[in-house]
Amino acid sequence: MPHTFKVIVEKPYEQRLVDLGVRSWPIWTKEVSSFDWQYDEKEVCLFLEGEVTLKTPFESVSFGKGDLVTFPQGLSCTWHVKKPVRKHYKFGDA
Numbered sequence: 001m002p003h004t005f006k007v008i009v010e011k012p013y014e015q016r017l018v019d020l021g022v023r024s025w026p027i028w029t030k031e032v033s034s035f036d037w038q039y040d041e042k043e044v045c046l047f048l049e050g051e052v053t054l055k056t057p058f059e060s061v062s063f064g065k066g067d068l069v070t071f072p073q074g075l076s077c078t079w080h081v082k083k084p085v086r087k088h089y090k091f092g093d094a
Contacts, residue, residue: 036076043091051065054078
């Protein structure tokens with residue numbers, strides 16, 4: 001069965017963020033840039049600031065402030081950071 005490597009973008013309710021413990025996760029920041037990335041494990045993150053378009057072999061996805069985004073393990077992509085990013089993140093099962 002083929003794996004599709006779909007990026008999931010949610011507009012989460014506050015209770016979902018509390019349940020996940022998002023506010024205790026580390027914060028990552030990135031300036032406007034473009035770079036290639038490979039996910040060795042699943043990542044879930046909450047965007048506090050920024051705007052990004054992610055390109056994969058299968059899709060182009062845009063997300064930014066307020067979005068809860070899940071990147072699947074094994075995904076290869078190119079990040080296009082259009083506005084500086086600040087996000088909470090967690091690798092592995094969240």
